[in-house]
Amino acid sequence: MLAALSLLACSPQEKAGDNNTEFDYSVEKFADLEVLRYRVPGFEELTLDQKKLIYYLQEAALQGRDILFDQNGKWNLPIRYTLEAIYTGYKGDRTTDDWKAFDTYIKQVWFANGIHHHYSSDKFLPAFSQQFFTDAVNSVDASTLPLRQGETVQQLLDSIMPVMFDPAIMPKRTNQADGEDLITTSAGNYYSGVTQAEAEAFYNKMKKENDPTPISYGLNSRLVKRNGQIYEEVYKVDGRYGEAISRIVEWLEKAATVAENDAQRAIINKLIEYYRTGDLKTFDEYSILWVEDTNSQVDFVNGFIESYGDPLGMKASWESIVNFKNMQASERTHIISENAQWFEDNSPTDQRFKKEAVKGVSAKVITAAILAGDCYPSTPIGINLPNANWIRAAHGSKSVTIENITDAYNEAAKGNGFNEEFVWSPVELDLIEKYGTITDNLHTDLHECLGHGSGKLLPGVDPDALKAHGSTLEEARADLFALYYLADKKLVELGIIPNDTAYKAGYYEQIMNGLMTQLVRIEPGKDIEESHMRNRQLIAAWAYDLGKADNVIEIAERDGKHYVKINDYEKLRQIFGKQLAEIQRIKSEGDYEAGRALVEKYAVKVDNKLHAEVLDRYAHLDIAPYKGFVNPVYTPVLDAEGNITDIIIDYTEGYPEQMLRYSHDYGTLPAYND
Ligand code: ZN
Numbered sequence: 001m002l003a004a005l006s007l008l009a010c011s012p013q014e015k016a017g018d019n020n021t022e023f024d025y026s027v028e029k030f031a032d033l034e035v036l037r038y039r040v041p042g043f044e045e046l047t048l049d050q051k052k053l054i055y056y057l058q059e060a061a062l063q064g065r066d067i068l069f070d071q072n073g074k075w076n077l078p079i080r081y082t083l084e085a086i087y088t089g090y091k092g093d094r095t096t097d098d099w100k101a102f103d104t105y106i107k108q109v110w111f112a113n114g115i116h117h118h119y120s121s122d123k124f125l126p127a128f129s130q131q132f133f134t135d136a137v138n139s140v141d142a143s144t145l146p147l148r149q150g151e152t153v154q155q156l157l158d159s160i161m162p163v164m165f166d167p168a169i170m171p172k173r174t175n176q177a178d179g180e181d182l183i184t185t186s187a188g189n190y191y192s193g194v195t196q197a198e199a200e201a202f203y204n205k206m207k208k209e210n211d212p213t214p215i216s217y218g219l220n221s222r223l224v225k226r227n228g229q230i231y232e233e234v235y236k237v238d239g240r241y242g243e244a245i246s247r248i249v250e251w252l253e254k255a256a257t258v259a260e261n262d263a264q265r266a267i268i269n270k271l272i273e274y275y276r277t278g279d280l281k282t283f284d285e286y287s288i289l290w291v292e293d294t295n296s297q298v299d300f301v302n303g304f305i306e307s308y309g310d311p312l313g314m315k316a317s318w319e320s321i322v323n324f325k326n327m328q329a330s331e332r333t334h335i336i337s338e339n340a341q342w343f344e345d346n347s348p349t350d351q352r353f354k355k356e357a358v359k360g361v362s363a364k365v366i367t368a369a370i371l372a373g374d375c376y377p378s379t380p381i382g383i384n385l386p387n388a389n390w391i392r393a394a395h396g397s398k399s400v401t402i403e404n405i406t407d408a409y410n411e412a413a414k415g416n417g418f419n420e421e422f423v424w425s426p427v428e429l430d431l432i433e434k435y436g437t438i439t440d441n442l443h444t445d446l447h448e449c450l451g452h453g454s455g456k457l458l459p460g461v462d463p464d465a466l467k468a469h470g471s472t473l474e475e476a477r478a479d480l481f482a483l484y485y486l487a488d489k490k491l492v493e494l495g496i497i498p499n500d501t502a503y504k505a506g507y508y509e510q511i512m513n514g515l516m517t518q519l520v521r522i523e524p525g526k527d528i529e530e531s532h533m534r535n536r537q538l539i540a541a542w543a544y545d546l547g548k549a550d551n552v553i554e555i556a557e558r559d560g561k562h563y564v565k566i567n568d569y570e571k572l573r574q575i576f577g578k579q580l581a582e583i584q585r586i587k588s589e590g591d592y593e594a595g596r597a598l599v600e601k602y603a604v605k606v607d608n609k610l611h612a613e614v615l616d617r618y619a620h621l622d623i624a625p626y627k628g629f630v631n632p633v634y635t636p637v638l639d640a641e642g643n644i645t646d647i648i649i650d651y652t653e654g655y656p657e658q659m660l661r662y663s664h665d666y667g668t669l670p671a672y673n674d
Contacts (some may be wrong), residue, residue, distance in 0.1 A: 034624035060319035079345035236278030377628025439506030451478030465590030514540025
């Protein structure tokens with residue numbers, strides 16, 4: 001599971017010890033997006049072998065980029081290749097409105113790893129004319145176009161243009177609308193030719209009753225129906241995406257030669273074995289080795305991990321993050337982990353749903369060195385893995401907070417006017433100014449280190465019982481755990497929060513975001529789809545209802561503008577506790593109906609009038625609602641014999657330059673992967 005950036009504008013305050021003044025965090029803005037860059041502090045201080053290890057692992061990370069494009073939709077690679085041929089080969093006028101619209105569109109496609117918005121999963125449409133596109137494609141060297149054997153340029157146009165321009169074709173990547181066939185109405189490429197009912201029947205037949213160690217069924221494959229047969233195309237060296245996976249394996253083999261210790265080498269070798277066999281039992285063995293390694297400083301994720309892109313929540317998109325531990329900042333999460341059992345025992349959930357022994361909740365603050373696949377350019381700020389429930393229960397989970405990414409967001413948001421516009425009064429502004437960063441970081445720590453790892457299912461409850469609402473409710477559970485404890489005096493005792501009022505900054509931001517400001521990410525008239533956003537509105541709108549009699553949360557009006565006001569923070573904490581207890585009950589008992597009812601009532605629908613007002617106020621601030629990152633560039637320094645003597649890190653690469661270089665150097669897959 002991952003934690004997405006929850007707040008659009010984090011507190012604009014200087015962090016002690018930072019000297020970020022000369023580093024330009026902003027790269028460029030287009031559409032609703034801003035591309036930033038991040039620093040990798042501490043890289044220079046690593047040992048040569050650690051630097052080499054990171055270098056090999058980041059190569060392994062970049063080799064997988066094309067996989068995600070194809071997973072996100074089968075037309076994404078042919079379209080990207082065509083757009084890139086125009087971007088580099090177009091000889092016409094590059095100052096026209098059509099060209100500007102084209103420039104924006106290709107940048108959006110790169111950002112989304114496809115033609116559907118990375119966050120809303122809605123297809124975005126080109127603002128240039130079809131005539132311009134046809135002329136542009138015809139004007140470039142045909143050998144640079146992704147033409148199939150014997151295919152003409154016109155045939156290419158006939159196949160990709162409706163997909164790009166017709167709003168009715170593949171309108172959503174991941175459809176979550178209750179009651180529709182979620183597979184046939186989703187453009188994602190995890191299934192081909194099968195209906196939702198067929199896919200569910202296929203996997204239900206596989207599942208064994210009362211299996212204490214179930215594999216993650218369907219995780220690493222596409223389910224296809226051909227000639228009446230339904231079968232899985234497994235992602236592995238000699239299977240689907242084999243061209244990309246073999247290159248990943250080559251770099252992992254190099255990485256194994258410079259592993260920090262035997263445990264880490266075993267992890268890398270197990271991952272290689274899994275990529276060769278595609279065996280999900282091997283993946284579980286790998287996950288156990290990985291979660292139990294808490295000694296290595298360098299760490300990485302590389303594989304088919306998160307299932308947000310599959311409407312049924314089974315199939316995983318490919319991603320990679322390479323990172324190393326930030327020793328100093330990890331002290332905070334270490335303290336939280338040490339006290340995991342105390343938090344579990346004292347949570348407001350029913351005794352029956354508590355874990356008797358919270359095992360191995362490890363947590364650390366990390367510095368990301370490379371982002372790839374589904375973590376690039378848009379990236380999480382925290383990760384908690386593995387996802388398999390039984391492994392989490394038996395072996396614990398590893399939680400990370402990616403602080404150099406959070407720092408980059410904070411630095412880039414300084415002085416953008418967001419809080420001044422939406423926060424009710426100087427009192428709350430002051431709270432956020434003073435404590436916004438620490439409560440943000442703590443919220444992420446608590447969410448990732450404790451929230452996802454807490455609680456247990458009652459015996460016999462299917463981990464997938466909450467179906468399409470599972471992700472939303474799981475995020476709500478982790479967020480509520482964090483919110484409940486953010487106000488606990490235990491945190492003050494442990495010395496990780498400065499005093500017993502600081503939590504109010506976190507509470508205020510949570511409710512303001514959930515009730516109002518996250519709506520800047522939603523287009524007028526649309527519902528909320530993404531599970532982290534649904535989770536936030538679920539918590540805030542439900543809390544508003546629960547506190548109504550006591551006026552705990554108020555929507556106040558001033559000069560025709562609406563604001564969130566919190567009148568009783570202590571009561572709000574009790575409400576969070578009540579919500580946590582109920583969500584935990586729903587999860588532990590697998591109460592699908594209760595979960596569905598909550599999500600449908602609070603998490604999906606938007607107040608249109610308030611939404612319009614928020615969008616209007618936001619538009620005046622000229623802030624991009626979504627952000628992502630370019631990666632630094634790592635270059636080996638070689639001696640006369642060709643040995644690596646150092647790895648140099650460079651931050652100057654631009655956004656289109658990086659995307660084109662990646663397509664050229666890491667274009668591992670053919671345009672069509674049928
Ligand atoms: Zn989460």
